[in-house]
Amino acid sequence: MSRAAIVELLHAGVSNHGIAREVGCDHGDVAGIRAELGLPDARTIKGSASPEDLFWRRTQPADGGHLLWAGHRNSTGVPAIRTGGRMHTAGRIAFRIRWDRDPIGRVRAGCDANGCVHPDHVEDQPMRDQYAAIFRAVSA
Structure with missing residues (x-):
């Protein structure tokens, strides 16, 4: 059992049972770590937040914007x-969040910053197809 993996999943809002299945430990052990960290039950987090709210809770600013x-x-x-x-x-x-529509195909970071x-x-x-067409037109 990796405590670091459990802590990461707890912060990600995964339930005690979900973490126990993923990490391969007893859900009681997960509950104990959750209590030590003072984190609320996963149902409280999930029931009170939209995917967008959860997104902002799980991101960290990095250099370069x-x-x-x-x-x-x-x-x-x-x-x-x-x-x-x-x-x-x-x-x-x-x-x-940015475009107020569902994406078509795979979503990637256009900035090429890893992660x-x-x-x-x-x-x-x-969008990538459009940028490629513009690049081809400019390069021609």
Whole structure:
């Protein structure tokens, strides 16, 4: 059992049972660490916040105006939030915050900063296609 992994998942809003399954420990051990840290039960966090609110709680400003993810990552390492029974990637939430629409295709940071999820820096596939077309036109 990795205490650091448990603490990270607790801060990401994952339930005691969810952490116990993911880390492979007893949920009572997770509850004890949650109590030591003074963190509320995961239901309190999830029930009171939208994906956007949870996004802002799990990001940290970085040099150069970037925003890095400090929360949970899914099984493939993608920054993610589970709320309302659904998994949301941080990139898709960031995109909706900035553009007020769902992204098309994969969301990536256009700034090329590793791990950046800043809403002003994310792009969907049509945006990348448009930028590529503009670059080709300028380069021709």
